[in-house]
Amino acid sequence: MDLETWAKVVPELPKLLQGLLVNVEILLGLISLGFVVGVGAALLEVYAPRPVGFLASAYTWFFRGVPEIVLLFLFYFGFDQFGIKISAFLAAVLALGFRSSAYQAQIFRGALLSIPAGQVMAARALGLSRLGAIRYVVLPQALRLSLAGWSNEFSSVLKDTTLAWGIGVVEVTRQASYIRATDFTLTLPLYLTVALLFLVLTYAGNFAIGMAEKRLRVPGLEGRR
Amino acid sequence: MRAIGAVVLAAVLFGGLALGQEKYVVLSDIAWAPFEWVSQKGFYLGFDLDVMRAIAVLEGYEIEIRDTPFDSIIPAISAGKGDIGASGFTITEERAQVISFSVAYWEANQAAVVRAGSGLTLEQLGAKGRKVGAQRGTTGAFWVEDNWVPKGVTLVEYETYPEAILDLLAGRIEAVVADVDPSKMAVAQYKGKLELAGVIETGERYGFVVRKGDPKGLLPRIERGIAKLKASGAWDLLIQAYFGPALGKIEAAWEKCIPILLVEKDPLRYAQCLVAEVNK
């Protein structure tokens, strides 16, 4: 890997970045979906009556137990069985999003359980409904407590987005393989560049979450777990 | 004039002009030059894909080419997520049980690439203690498995062909077996570092793939298209243009000539243009 080889990678950077943009799009889609569904599943697991809570537990058990690539295939090909055509991109967001929701649910569940029951009782005593107590008292605290775990999940799903090529989404590793297909000598420098791009993204993401954590920090809430 | 041409070209390439023609989705793993690859500017080109485009022109339908992982193409076609697979599929009985093949359009022999100066021959490679690499799932891997492994050769499988070549260069394996054309490309790229040990005649043949039983009646049209291309001489010109010249040259020629195929809809003149340009 001499300088000359590296010089050949530089003009390819725009293509890699174009691919990385697709990874970021998948990431934003899946992490938002995972957040909404994950918070919902965690709330059901903790607060819903037994049968519903059991269903939520089964849901997280399923999505945590099945390999990502299998989920991708199940979503991409599975919908066809019901006559629904979905694009590879959408299938990737759904499969990885639901999977992430299962992990995010675990994070939120732990945080929810760490909020003292007395505070919920105090909220109910004020006349807040059960939902109101959850919304105004439990969630704001649980979400803050979740940020650290969430940071981990972010790094992990960011890497998972590269699996989307398995069902045909042209993301950064695929862009790299396009370039590599025309020049084998670039293989190593290309993948080192991709690795670097991911490291930068992971760092930036964790930095942003860290900033949010700092901003939302409340005395007495951060250490207690 | 040129600008208009470019706009039309872009529309044809990316959107497919909505002329009320029927449209079929062609699936291909577009990282296998020179059969299919993505150009510097992001265009899908290669022998398979141009044949697909030319047949579509001749038979009067539109195609949309979609990049799909090789392993997913047959499942996707079975699931109705694509209509034609054009990705250098070797015709095998196993595959023929789940999909239907067109007539063979290509006969691909295998080649073994070794480090330059190693002096290894095919006979020496097929012997006890040798380590030979191949891309997982390819004919090369199957051939080594069937013919050399019983003789005591260790087969090392790789996810991609370039990885196998890198390991060969690094000295971890002694040869890589793959189709002749990519093998020649690897030798050309690593001039002085790699050489061809020999060609293995396998009689392997490529076919285009459609859903089992060809419910859309595509095979007769594809085969008629191939026959027309061969009869006109365009077929041999495409082979000349794609197999041999440097990829960069092919890309430049393709960009210059492709409107003749897609806008003027003249496969023969397109193939002539391509050959003329790559030989400049």
Next chain:
Amino acid sequence: MPLLRVEDLHKRYGHEEVLKGVSLTLEPGETKVVIGPSGTGKSTLLRCINRLTEPDRGRVWLGDLEVTARGADLNKIRAQIGFVFQDFNLFTHLTALDNVRLGLLKVRRMGRREATERAMAELERVGLKAKASAYPAQLSGGQQQRVSIARALAMDPKLILFDEPTSALDPELIGEVLSVMIELAREGMTMIVVTHEMGFARSVADEIVFMEGGVIVEQGPPEVLFRSPKVPRTGEFLRKISELYGEAG
């Protein structure tokens, strides 16, 4: 009409019957102090009154509104009954001001400005206006309990239930909370206070209720209960508790 009427409350946890038929009434402006050994159902009694704990049997009226009626609007009823907990139960993520303001904004649906003014007034009433922007973790136990009293007061409750409000406090912090409560009683707030603070009971209570084993053993004005209890057990308990906690407050 009494402000609060409790009739024959029963509550069982598993095998243990914690309340075995408790009845009492509370007139407007009255302060009742509930005493008794721990584990005799005093806290359960308070929680059954606003149905934070569901009683097994018995009825509760707030004025002419039956709290225990099927389909009673519990949120509306609870908003009228203040509750002060032993461990304060302030909302960790909210400042003192926001703790007091939450019920005003989300239950009373008060405008932001009005709610802030009201909350500040209540904080001032408990002597903590300067701590409005402090988080619970930045306050002493006594200060936290005063914020929680302000939180209850802000809702304009018809009565306040105090569940051992000083039991979790260091001795030197008890006084500041008790003096707020004494002030409230003086202003005519209707209260039920479960406590071991005999000094407070003696000086503030209109009536003392002695509970043991899930029933009310004896109730009456403090001077009667302290001087000449009818039931020997009452006197015994009062002597023991005075030795244990003193009569400060």
